Amino acid sequence: MKQFLTFVKKEFHHIFRDHRTMLILIGMPIVEIILFGFAITTEVKDSKVAILDPSHDVATRHIIDEINANKYFNVVGYVHNSHDIQRVFKKGEASMVVVFEDRFYETLLHTGKAQIQVIADATDPNTATTITYYVNRIISNYQQTLMEKNKAPYQITPNIKLLFNPEMKGAYNFVPGVLGMILMLICAMMTSIAIVREKETGTMEILLVSPIKPIMIILAKMVPYFVISCFNLATVLLLSVYVLGVPVAGSLTGLILVSLLFIVVSLSLGLLVSTLTNTQLAAMLVSGMVFLLPVILLSGMIFPIENMPMWMQRLSDIIPAKWYIQAVKALMIEGLGIMNILKEVGILSLMTLVFTGISLKKFNVRLD
Amino acid sequence: MENLQHNETITQPKKVIEVNQLVKRFGHFTAVDHLSFEVEKGEIFGFLGANGAGKTTAMRMLCGLSKPTEGKGKVAGFDIEHQSEQVKKNIGYMSQKFSLYNDLKVWENIRLFAGIYGMNDNDIKEKTALLLEQLHFEKERNVLVKSLPLGMKQKLAFSVAIFHTPEVVFLDEPTGGVDPTTRRQFWELIYEAAEKGITVFVTTHYMDEAEYCNRVSIMVDGRIEALDSPHNLKTAFEAQNMDEVFQQLARKATRKAD
Amino acid sequence: MIKYLIEKEFKQISRNPFLPRLIMFYPLVVLLIFPWAATYEIRNINLCVVDNDHTTYSQQLTEKTVSSGYFKLTAFEPTYQQAMQQIASKRANVILEIPPHFERDLINRQSANVLIASNAVNGTVGGLSSEYMADIVTDFSSQIRHEWVQAGKEPPAVPTIDVVSQNRFNPFLNYKLFMIPAMMALVLTIMTGFLPALNIVSEKEAGTMEQINVTPVPKFTFIFSKLLSYWLIGFFVISVSFLIAWIVYGFVPVGHLSTMYAYAGIYILTVSGMGLVISNYSDTMQQALFVIFFFMIVLILLSGLFTPVNSMPEWAQWIAAFNPLKYFIQVMRSIYMKGSGFVDLIPQFFALVGFAVFFNLWAVISYRKSN
Numbered sequence: 002m003k004q005f006l007t008f009v010k011k012e013f014h015h016i017f018r019d020h021r022t023m024l025i026l027i028g029m030p031i032v033e034i035i036l037f038g039f040a041i042t043t044e045v046k047d048s049k050v051a052i053l054d055p056s057h058d059v060a061t062r063h064i065i066d067e068i069n070a071n072k073y074f075n076v077v078g079y080v081h082n083s084h085d086i087q088r089v090f091k092k093g094e095a096s097m098v099v100v101f102e103d104r105f106y107e108t109l110l111h112t113g114k115a116q117i118q119v120i121a122d123a124t125d126p127n128t129a130t131t132i133t134y135y136v137n138r139i140i141s142n143y144q145q146t147l148m149e150k151n152k153a154p155y156q157i158t159p160n161i162k163l164l165f166n167p168e169m170k171g172a173y174n175f176v177p178g179v180l181g182m183i184l185m186l187i188c189a190m191m192t193s194i195a196i197v198r199e200k201e202t203g204t205m206e207i208l209l210v211s212p213i214k215p216i217m218i219i220l221a222k223m224v225p226y227f228v229i230s231c232f233n234l235a236t237v238l239l240l241s242v243y244v245l246g247v248p249v250a251g252s253l254t255g256l257i258l259v260s261l262l263f264i265v266v267s268l269s270l271g272l273l274v275s276t277l278t279n280t281q282l283a284a285m286l287v288s289g290m291v292f293l294l295p296v297i298l299l300s301g302m303i304f305p306i307e308n309m310p311m312w313m314q315r316l317s318d319i320i321p322a323k324w325y326i327q328a329v330k331a332l333m334i335e336g337l338g339i340m341n342i343l344k345e346v347g348i349l350s351l352m353t354l355v356f357t358g359i360s361l362k363k364f365n366v367r368l369d
Numbered sequence: 370m371e372n373l374q375h376n377e378t379i380t381q382p383k384k385v386i387e388v389n390q391l392v393k394r395f396g397h398f399t400a401v402d403h404l405s406f407e408v409e410k411g412e413i414f415g416f417l418g419a420n421g422a423g424k425t426t427a428m429r430m431l432c433g434l435s436k437p438t439e440g441k442g443k444v445a446g447f448d449i450e451h452q453s454e455q456v457k458k459n460i461g462y463m464s465q466k467f468s469l470y471n472d473l474k475v476w477e478n479i480r481l482f483a484g485i486y487g488m489n490d491n492d493i494k495e496k497t498a499l500l501l502e503q504l505h506f507e508k509e510r511n512v513l514v515k516s517l518p519l520g521m522k523q524k525l526a527f528s529v530a531i532f533h534t535p536e537v538v539f540l541d542e543p544t545g546g547v548d549p550t551t552r553r554q555f556w557e558l559i560y561e562a563a564e565k566g567i568t569v570f571v572t573t574h575y576m577d578e579a580e581y582c583n584r585v586s587i588m589v590d591g592r593i594e595a596l597d598s599p600h601n602l603k604t605a606f607e608a609q610n611m612d613e614v615f616q617q618l619a620r621k622a623t624r625k626a627d
Numbered sequence: 628m629i630k631y632l633i634e635k636e637f638k639q640i641s642r643n644p645f646l647p648r649l650i651m652f653y654p655l656v657v658l659l660i661f662p663w664a665a666t667y668e669i670r671n672i673n674l675c676v677v678d679n680d681h682t683t684y685s686q687q688l689t690e691k692t693v694s695s696g697y698f699k700l701t702a703f704e705p706t707y708q709q710a711m712q713q714i715a716s717k718r719a720n721v722i723l724e725i726p727p728h729f730e731r732d733l734i735n736r737q738s739a740n741v742l743i744a745s746n747a748v749n750g751t752v753g754g755l756s757s758e759y760m761a762d763i764v765t766d767f768s769s770q771i772r773h774e775w776v777q778a779g780k781e782p783p784a785v786p787t788i789d790v791v792s793q794n795r796f797n798p799f800l801n802y803k804l805f806m807i808p809a810m811m812a813l814v815l816t817i818m819t820g821f822l823p824a825l826n827i828v829s830e831k832e833a834g835t836m837e838q839i840n841v842t843p844v845p846k847f848t849f850i851f852s853k854l855l856s857y858w859l860i861g862f863f864v865i866s867v868s869f870l871i872a873w874i875v876y877g878f879v880p881v882g883h884l885s886t887m888y889a890y891a892g893i894y895i896l897t898v899s900g901m902g903l904v905i906s907n908y909s910d911t912m913q914q915a916l917f918v919i920f921f922f923m924i925v926l927i928l929l930s931g932l933f934t935p936v937n938s939m940p941e942w943a944q945w946i947a948a949f950n951p952l953k954y955f956i957q958v959m960r961s962i963y964m965k966g967s968g969f970v971d972l973i974p975q976f977f978a979l980v981g982f983a984v985f986f987n988l989w990a991v992i993s994y995r996k997s998n
Contacts, residue, residue: 021918022913091967092971093971117789118793124960128935133792133794160742163747164753165747168750170750282643282912293924335748457842468838472638472642477634486842486843
């Protein structure tokens, strides 16, 4: 035990000596929480709109003013023909052009029908759908004011209720994601590199011939990252509650327990990577490049898993972060209890067993 | 220390290394403390000292890898501080950490470094063949350097360091970790190089190797405490061998080895 | 001299047991898998209906939601509370509650309400699904109105504005078409950013850096020999990406391939230069990796790859203005989807050239042959 503590101390010393890495280990979660909490939002705001208005009458001016006053839009200017439209799109100067027909108001009054064309730059389908929907709503509101005396018959009003997150804050979705990403990267990446580094420099052999058990050496390497991860967990939770205003709606104990479990899963994944690779470069690239994108994309942190094709959803099942993020969402945002995340806990525990099992087997083979 | 600067040889040979009051400080720590000496063309100059005495730091300054804090130095006629790139054209270097490219083959390493010193393809080809023959490395031509035994690696590293026939070659503990036979062979290579007129500046731990040098300097705590031919040093210190000379001087050291 | 150095870089890369495979397969895997994941295309949203009315209209409305293709009816529940259970257990994401007397109110009072409740933990998805549902409901009411008008029971009383919407450049709102050019930029960034960042520092760790430093290799030549290899790797990666987009997804750029290559050429220089700068300042590979990782995450998040830059707060947009990836993604998407040409992308050109010059000068200056 005393030997073990000496090893742990050595590992801590090793990490703390490198100030730059330390700074990033501690600073990365903070920067990410701030970026995700305040900068990254999937909400569509301030879309640039150009107007083609040959009429310049009361009605068109009214609609244009309404569009400009809306927080989703920003009228950036006028265009004069279809050639212009193509140009502003190609330059990215506007994401939508609203085209009124000639003598709009007059036509509307006399024939009872007038046309508005809403052309969206649909390169980004999400933005295009959303802004088209908003413009439609602005126009239909205007229509309502026109027929005030004469309310439209057979109107069904949909009352929309956004559960758990009425303000549609991105942070509600990102905080669990950031937690998953950070813990995964720090634990898996750092441990795998730390172990492979000893292999590469040959010091592993020296450690292995020492009287201390190999498993203790590995554990000693993991302890510092476990501690740093716990620290990061605390930072992220405090920041999200007190700075981002994301509450912990459910069980805090459950949240902490499942996070500790996830840290263990990530550490064992790091161990697995270290047994499968022989050079630092390979370990880094595996954990850096191969983990980065799947964790961002397949964990449901930005893009919802339910929308993906079936094979993709099955593929995402093997990403530990997915289960963790799902559990955190349930506990933190949806306010559910531990009983609701038993499945996730079970899967994460199983993953730990599998990863450690394979690594220990590989490790022992190496020793023979 | 001034009195240590006299030369044995009376003729006026070309000075290849001239160092005058060279100092290197890292913060409050003075690694190299007012070093002055000269090395002549074709000489094998042994640079001795305990670990942490400042040998490597001094050598790195001479090679242009490190800028002096104070003092002047000239290598191959160029100022080490202001003309370090000129210096580099005229020296070879072999560090204590083996530093050829492990993932390149033997001939590829030779080709790379020869190319860097501006040789053309044809010259490189001819000289490579000649070199491999001299070293009896013909079979290893296409072997990755990584898989050579250490002794072979070091011989190769030395040959690469003098491939472009520099004025001086700096060797930082070149024979660390190899067996006596290989060490002897390595010193044969050094003698051959010196015969061709290449000055050899070598640091070493092995006191028997010090005996092979024309002149030896012994550094203690960043200063040169003795500089002369091995024979004269042994006489002056009334010692049987260089090891005794070294032990007498090293006892004065206050700085602990790192 | 440079010839020998370039030869060396290529031999080293090709001999690495890991790198050639990574260079081959990374773009392949990313472009084959991730476009399927990076999507807000919402289909088959699990819907739970609480029908308190049980009339022809309420059934018609339910049928209409299902036939829209956006929703999949997974449960009928008698009460809203029970429907909430479905949400908690993830069996449903949206609840449509039709109140009692829905049909009667609609016919007699000419107006009725429905409640749409959606799980908005992911705000975008929650928002979009309720918008879709609201659209269907509005549609349904016009349909009813139309039926009554047809039957001649109600005159067309009001002027109507006909809104015709058009989705230009991507008429079928294909999310993959939107993501793939950006994914190409991402793959390029990761490949030509990570590898140089680890390169110089790995030579430092191996000790070969010192050997190079005692040779008369000019700083610029040395840095250039490294840049050139990543430049060629970058071109390989982007060509593979174009091929995958074409063969697998059937996407061909609307604009000129040559324009894309030209911008990619400048962009690779920028990213590799940045990687080399990090490598120069790092002492160990681990440190270099962590620093580049940190910057990569910030670059990716503030690039507009996943979320629009326009929606960010002002300060974040200012940071994004210094993000080369943002410009390159704009370039890739514009050329690929809209057929923009050089003339349309002049601001991006100057931005990228500026970054390339800046980072590579910095890389040359920060590479110190002596200390």
